[in-house]
Amino acid sequence: MVSDRAYTHSGWPILGLAFSVLGLALLIRYSRSKKEFTYRRFLKLFWRAGFLLMVLLYIFLLIALYL
Structure with a gap:
């Protein structure tokens, strides 16, 4: 069954790490640019x-389930 294969390991640590890296990457990008850093723009991006x-992580999960 698909659910047995999908839930053997929790995806929360991977998701948390991915969002942390995403936030740091956006923060570094805006700290190096000459634009003014605003929280509104950061949260929007x-x-x-x-x-x-x-969406990408969901697609990778679907690919991993059926391989």
Whole structure:
């Protein structure tokens, strides 16, 4: 069954690490640029990039389940 293969290990640590790296990457990018850093812009980009990251991780999970 698919659920038996999907839930043998928790994905929360991987997801937490991925979002932490994403947040640090965005923070470093904006600290090196000459633009002014604002929390509103950071949260807007983090929200969008986080959605794309979740889609990619979901696709990788589906690929890993059926290989």
